Amino acid sequence: MTVLKKLATILIILSISLQSCFHYHAAFKQVEAVNVKPVVFSDSFEKALYKTNIQFLNKEYSGLMFFKRMNETHATRVVFMSEFGLKFFDFELLDNGEFSVKYILDELNRESLIGVLEQDIKLLFQTVQGPVERKYYFHENKAVYLEKYRLDKGRYYYFFDEKSTKISQIEFTGSVFKKIKIILGDYSNGLPKSIDIKHVNKALKLQLRLVK
Amino acid sequence: MQNKKDIALFYYQNLFAKSKLLIVLLFPVFLSFSLLPQSDSFKAVNQSSILIQKLDSFALSLKTIRSDFTQEKHISVLEEVIISKGKFIFRRPNTLKWSYYTPINYEIALIDGKFKINNDGRTSEFDINSNKMFAEINNMIVSMVNGSILTSKSFDVQLFESNKQYKAVLNPRQKDFKRFISEIHIFFEKSDLMVSRIRMLEASGDFTLISFENRTKNESIADSEFGFKN
Numbered sequence: 001m002t003v004l005k006k007l008a009t010i011l012i013i014l015s016i017s018l019q020s021c022f023h024y025h026a027a028f029k030q031v032e033a034v035n036v037k038p039v040v041f042s043d044s045f046e047k048a049l050y051k052t053n054i055q056f057l058n059k060e061y062s063g064l065m066f067f068k069r070m071n072e073t074h075a076t077r078v079v080f081m082s083e084f085g086l087k088f089f090d091f092e093l094l095d096n097g098e099f100s101v102k103y104i105l106d107e108l109n110r111e112s113l114i115g116v117l118e119q120d121i122k123l124l125f126q127t128v129q130g131p132v133e134r135k136y137y138f139h140e141n142k143a144v145y146l147e148k149y150r151l152d153k154g155r156y157y158y159f160f161d162e163k164s165t166k167i168s169q170i171e172f173t174g175s176v177f178k179k180i181k182i183i184l185g186d187y188s189n190g191l192p193k194s195i196d197i198k199h200v201n202k203a204l205k206l207q208l209r210l211v212k
Numbered sequence: 213m214q215n216k217k218d219i220a221l222f223y224y225q226n227l228f229a230k231s232k233l234l235i236v237l238l239f240p241v242f243l244s245f246s247l248l249p250q251s252d253s254f255k256a257v258n259q260s261s262i263l264i265q266k267l268d269s270f271a272l273s274l275k276t277i278r279s280d281f282t283q284e285k286h287i288s289v290l291e292e293v294i295i296s297k298g299k300f301i302f303r304r305p306n307t308l309k310w311s312y313y314t315p316i317n318y319e320i321a322l323i324d325g326k327f328k329i330n331n332d333g334r335t336s337e338f339d340i341n342s343n344k345m346f347a348e349i350n351n352m353i354v355s356m357v358n359g360s361i362l363t364s365k366s367f368d369v370q371l372f373e374s375n376k377q378y379k380a381v382l383n384p385r386q387k388d389f390k391r392f393i394s395e396i397h398i399f400f401e402k403s404d405l406m407v408s409r410i411r412m413l414e415a416s417g418d419f420t421l422i423s424f425e426n427r428t429k430n431e432s433i434a435d436s437e438f439g440f441k442n
Binding site: 047049051053060062064068070077079081083084085086087090102103105106211 | 312
């Protein structure tokens with residue numbers, strides 16, 4: 001009986017961890033390199049304004065998120081403010097991946113939150129860094145490419161629309177307990193109309209809508 | 213940034229770079245900007261206690277206010293201005309509603325001791341005192357609008373005047389408060405004593421300027437107007 005129990009437990013654990021590894025492979029067929037770029041905001045990106053809701057620890061923060069790439073330094077600034085103009089935070093992401101907090105409201109000043117937001121911003125504004133194993137897949141029914149990066153610290157999955165070759169979804173899996181999923185809506189002039197970011201096992205959700 | 217007009221961001225740098233023609237065309241606009249009272253055209257008011265009394269008693273006579281507003285958020289480091297527009301209504305003593313309709317739809321009403329929010333169709337409400345920061349902001353907004361801010365113990369007040377306006381410069385006394393707003397400037401029109409602009413400065417150099425246009429006072433405003441349409 002105990003052996004059976006152990007076996008069942010092992011099987012359950014295995015199936016959970018295998019699911020995260022092979023989840024996409026079943027329906028996707030590996031293909032040769034395709035001409036896609038794993039970055040949401042291109043090099044020519046200048047600025048964008050999004051209506052934004054952030055749910056964090058049962059509280060909701062709403063307002064406007066402003067992204068700007070600075071001319072001289074090429075740094076990306078991310079400013080989130082309330083409708084009234086009260087600033088919630090102001091982050092800077094340098095080209096070399098260095099991330100700094102220029103301002104953050106006391107209430108939000110938690111290392112765990114800042115760390116997660118840093119990762120989200122990097123997923124949107126930077127390409128995968130470091131030595132990687134890269135593979136491409138194609139899903140005929142959904143007409144999407146999948147680009148998979150494998151790094152020591154985790155796996156990155158980028159889904160591209162076959163026609164536009166724009167990113168429609170990004171997933172980062174660090175472990176079974178660490179997973180980020182970003183869903184990107186249609187693009188307008190190179191900017192995704194919507195960005196939805198979900199974190200597994202984190203009470204944090206971001207919803208951005210391009211302001212028109 | 214596909215629709216610059218709608219997104220309502222000013223591209224100062226581009227504006228100057230694009231063409232001289234544009235500058236010529238916009239010259240009247242620049243002129244009118246330069247005619248706006250600058251801080252140096254204001255001089256200190258001699259008997260400020262008398263003026264405070266005058267503004268305070270006028271504020272007490274204000275039963276309602278109805279106004280359009282333009283809010284400019286100046287982000288100094290990014291050299292950007294984010295502009296929002298909307299409508300504002302106030303009824304003494306402390307019922308008010310801000311309705312933003314561009315660039316986003318957002319309404320926030322203060323009624324019966326509660327903040328009620330309509331965020332693009334999703335409504336929510338919470339007690340003003342549930343969040344210290346909101347309570348502070350609320351106190352400030354209500355007292356700015358109903359005029360009691362000039363006699364508030366939370367601020368040091370200095371008064372200035374130009375030909376057409378009075379300017380009250382308020383310095384928060386509480387350190388906590390100063391962390392997010394370092395100074396507030398309130399402009400009163402001499403012609404009708406109503407508040408025409410409020411500028412809130414942050415320690416970072418950023419500021420928010422709210423300009424009230426098409427102001428009317430003491431028209432009756434029904435309860436239903438403080439609710440949400442959808």
